Amino acid sequence: xxxxxxxxxLYLLPAVIFLACFMVYPLVDVVVYSLEEGYNSASQTYTxxxxxxxxxxxxxxxxxxxxxxxxxxxxxxxxxxxxLALLISVGLSSIKKLRELFQTVxxxxxxxxxxxxxxxxxxxxxxxxxxxxxxxxxxxxFGGQGVDFxxxxxxxxxxxxxxxxxxxxxxxxxLILTSALASVNKNYYDAAKLDAATPWxxxxxxTLPMISPSVFYLIITGFIGAFKAYSDAVALFGVNLxxxxxxxxxxxxxxxxxxxxxxxxxYASAAALILFAIVFTITCINLTVSRDHVYY
Amino acid sequence: xxxxxxxxxKIFPNRNKKIHSDVIAVSDFDFEIPDGKLIGLxxxxxxxxxxxxxxxxxxxxxxxxxxxxxxxxxxDLPPENRGVGLVFQNYALYPHMTVxxxxxxxxxxxxxxxxxxxxxMERRVLEAAKLVQIDHLMDRKPSEMSGGQQQRVAIARAxxxxxxxxxxxxxxxxxxxxxxxxxxEELRRIxxxxxxxxxxxxxxxxxxxxxxxxxxxxxxxxMQQMGAPQTVYDxxxxxxxxxxxxxxPINVFAGEVKGETLYLGGTAVLSVPGAPxxxxxVGVRPEGFILDETGPFxxxxxxxxxxxxxxxxxxxxxxxxxxxxxxxxSAENRVDESKPAVRFxxxxxxxxxxxxxxxERVRFKDR
Numbered sequence: 001x002x003x004x005x006x007x008x009x010l011y012l013l014p015a016v017i018f019l020a021c022f023m024v025y026p027l028v029d030v031v032v033y034s035l036e037e038g039y040n041s042a043s044q045t046y047t048x049x050x051x052x053x054x055x056x057x058x059x060x061x062x063x064x065x066x067x068x069x070x071x072x073x074x075x076x077x078x079x080x081x082x083x084l085a086l087l088i089s090v091g092l093s094s095i096k097k098l099r100e101l102f103q104t105v106x107x108x109x110x111x112x113x114x115x116x117x118x119x120x121x122x123x124x125x126x127x128x129x130x131x132x133x134x135x136x137x138x139x140x141x142f143g144g145q146g147v148d149f150x151x152x153x154x155x156x157x158x159x160x161x162x163x164x165x166x167x168x169x170x171x172x173x174x175l176i177l178t179s180a181l182a183s184v185n186k187n188y189y190d191a192a193k194l195d196a197a198t199p200w201x202x203x204x205x206x207t208l209p210m211i212s213p214s215v216f217y218l219i220i221t222g223f224i225g226a227f228k229a230y231s232d233a234v235a236l237f238g239v240n241l242x243x244x245x246x247x248x249x250x251x252x253x254x255x256x257x258x259x260x261x262x263x264x265x266x267y268a269s270a271a272a273l274i275l276f277a278i279v280f281t282i283t284c285i286n287l288t289v290s291r292d293h294v295y296y
Numbered sequence: 297x298x299x300x301x302x303x304x305x306k307i308f309p310n311r312n313k314k315i316h317s318d319v320i321a322v323s324d325f326d327f328e329i330p331d332g333k334l335i336g337l338x339x340x341x342x343x344x345x346x347x348x349x350x351x352x353x354x355x356x357x358x359x360x361x362x363x364x365x366x367x368x369x370x371x372d373l374p375p376e377n378r379g380v381g382l383v384f385q386n387y388a389l390y391p392h393m394t395v396x397x398x399x400x401x402x403x404x405x406x407x408x409x410x411x412x413x414x415x416x417m418e419r420r421v422l423e424a425a426k427l428v429q430i431d432h433l434m435d436r437k438p439s440e441m442s443g444g445q446q447q448r449v450a451i452a453r454a455x456x457x458x459x460x461x462x463x464x465x466x467x468x469x470x471x472x473x474x475x476x477x478x479x480x481e482e483l484r485r486i487x488x489x490x491x492x493x494x495x496x497x498x499x500x501x502x503x504x505x506x507x508x509x510x511x512x513x514x515x516x517x518x519m520q521q522m523g524a525p526q527t528v529y530d531x532x533x534x535x536x537x538x539x540x541x542x543x544x545p546i547n548v549f550a551g552e553v554k555g556e557t558l559y560l561g562g563t564a565v566l567s568v569p570g571a572p573x574x575x576x577x578v579g580v581r582p583e584g585f586i587l588d589e590t591g592p593f594x595x596x597x598x599x600x601x602x603x604x605x606x607x608x609x610x611x612x613x614x615x616x617x618x619x620x621x622x623x624x625x626s627a628e629n630r631v632d633e634s635k636p637a638v639r640f641x642x643x644x645x646x647x648x649x650x651x652x653x654x655x656e657r658v659r660f661k662d663r
Contacts, residue, residue: 185386185388187384187386187388188388188390190355190375190382190384190388191382191384191388191390191453192401193355193374193375193376194353194354194355194375194376194380194381194382195376195401195402195405195453195457196376196377196402196405196406196407197376197401197405198405201405205390205401206390209390209392210391210392212392295391295392
C-alpha cells in the first residue's frame with residue numbers, strides 16, 4: 001500500500017511541480033505582497049506588515065472609479081448579452097434556410113482581433129476635426145444632437161464600452177446556446193406540441209429548463225469575464241484609462257504595476273485580491289440561486 | 297372513435313442530394329380502425345410504421361390522402377387540435393418535471409373554458425396515475441424511476457386529456473423481457489378499461505399477436521394484410537406475411553405443382569386440389585409436420601430439442617431455402633435419433649403455397 005502511494009505521487013510529480021511553481025507560489029506571493037507595507041520592488045525591502053495597502057486602495061479615487069465602471073459594465077452586459085444570445089440562438093435554431101450562413105456571421109466577431117475591432121469602433125463613434133463619425137452622422141439624420149462617444153460625457157463612453165463588450169462576448173454565447181438547443185431531443189417538442197402547449201410555454205417550460213446548465217455556465221463565466229474586463233477599454237480609450245475615467249479593476253492593477261504611476265506591486269496585489277473577493281462572492285451567490293433553477 | 301385512413305401516402309425527399317428519387321415511407325394506405333379496438337401495426341424496421349403513427353397524430357402531414365376520426369376529417373388540423381395522445385418510443389418525459397407535473401402538463405395547456413380548475417386537474421391527474429398504478433410515485437423525477445414506471449407515466453400523460461385516439465410507438469421496446477410481458481398485459485387492461493381506440497406500433501410479432509384485436513402487417517410502406525391475429529397467422533396473403541409472423545418462423549421450400557400434387561425435389565408430398573401447375577414457394581409452419589414412418593416427406597435429421605411440453609425436430613432438406621427446418625411436435629412422439637433420416641407427412645392447412653415469382657398466395661382446397 002505504501003509503495004503504491006509513493007508510485008502515484010511520482011506520477012503526479014510533474015503536474016505538482018508545475019502547479020506549485022506557476023500557480024500556488026504566485027498566488028501565495030500575491031497575498032504576501034498585499035500585506036507588505038511600503039514595499040520597494042527595486043531594493044526588495046518593506047517597512048512593515050499590515051492591511052494599509054488595502055485601505056489605501058479602497059480610498060484611492062481611481063480605484064473607486066474603476067470599481068464603479070466595472071460594476072456598471074457587469075450589470076449591463078451580463079444579463080443583456082445572455083438574453084440577446086438566447087434570443088438569437090432560438091431564432092437560429094428555428095430557421096432552416098441559410099442557418100449555416102447566419103451561424104458563421106454571428107460567430108465572426110469571436111475570431112476577430114480585439115484591437116482591430118476597437119479601431120473600427122473608434123471610427124464608428126469618434127468625433128475628430130474632420131468627421132463626426134458614422135454613428136453621429138446617423139443620429140443627425142434623425143435630427144438628433146451629435147455627441148463625442150470617445151472623449152465626451154461619461155454615459156456616452158460607458159455606452160460605447162458596453163456596446164463593444166456585448167459585441168465581443170455574444171458570439172461565444174451564441175455558439176454554446178445553439179449547440180445546447182440542438183442537443184434537446186426533438187421528441188420533447190413533439191410531445192409538447194401534441195399536448196397543445198403554446199410556443200411561449202414550450203420555451204419557458206421545456207426549452208429553458210433543458211438548456212439551463214448551459215445558460216448557467218454562461219452566466220457564471222460571463223460575470224467572471226466582465227469583472228476581468230480590461231483589453232476592451234484599452235482598445236477603445238487607449239492606455240491612459242484613468243485620464244479617460246474609464247478604468248476597470250484589472251486596468252487599475254495593471255497601472256499600479258506598469259503604468260505611469262506604476263511600481264507599486266503591493267497596491268496591485270491588494271486590488272487583485274479585492275477583485276477576487278468580489279468575483280468569489282458573486283459566484284457563490286450564482287451557485288446558490290442556480291440550485292433551484294438548473295436541471296442536470 | 298373510429299379512425300379511417302384513405303389512400304394515405306407520405307413521400308420524403310431523399311436526404312442524399314445525389315439521389316433524386318424520393319423515399320416513399322407510406323404508400324396508399326387504406327384502412328378503417330373500428331371504434332374502441334386495440335390495433336397492432338406490425339412490420340420490420342424502416343417499413344413506415346412510425347410514419348403512419350406520426351401522420352395520424354399530425355406531427356407529419358401526408359403527401360396525399362385523408363385521415364378521418366369518426367366522421368371528421370382531421371387531415372388539415374394541427375396536432376394539438378386532433379385530440380390524440382402519443383406515447384413516444386423513448387417516452388419523452390420532461391426530465392426536469394416530477395411525475396405529477398408531467399401528467400398535469402397537458403391539462404395546464406388547455407385554454408378557455410376547457411381548462412379545468414385546479415382541484416379538477418389534481419383529481420384527473422390522480423385518476424390517470426391510479427389507472428397506470430403509479431400514484432405512489434407522484435413526486436419522483438423520471439430519472440429516479442425504472443423504465444417500466446417511466447412508460448406508465450408516459451401513458452398516463454397521454455391519457456389524462458382523454459384523447460379520442462391513443463397512439464403508442466414501440467411501447468415495449470425499451471423494457472426487459474419479463475417487464476415486457478407484464479406491461480403488455482397492463483396495456484391491454486388499460487385499453488379495455490378506457491375503451492379508447494388504440495394503435496400501437498411494433499416490430500415484435502409476438503407482442504402484436506398477443507394483445508391486439510387486430511393486426512396490420514406492413515412492409516416498405518405498403519399494407520400487406522389486416523385482420524385478427526389468428527386469421528392473419530393461419531391465412532397469410534403472401535410470403536412476406538407468412539415469413540414475418542410466427543416464432544419459430546415458417547419453413548420455406550422451393551417446390552413445384554404438377555397435376556394438383558405438390559412436389560419437393562421430385563417427391564410428391566401433398567395433394568393440392570385446385571392449385572395450378574407451376575413452380576411455387578412452399579411455406580410449412582413448424583407445427584405443420586406430423587411424425588409419420590410412412591410419410592412422403594423425408595429429411596436428414598440434425599438434432600432433437602426437448603422442451604418438455606413439446607419437441608423440436610431440427611432437420612435439413614435439399615429443397616429448403618430457409619436454412620435448417622424446425623418441426624414442433626407434441627412430446628408424446630418419440631423420434632428415433634439413431635436413424636439418419638426422419639419422415640413426416642404435412643398438414644394441408646399448415647402448408648401454404650406462394651407463387652415463386654410474386655410471392656402471392658396460391659390457394660388450394662385443403663379439405
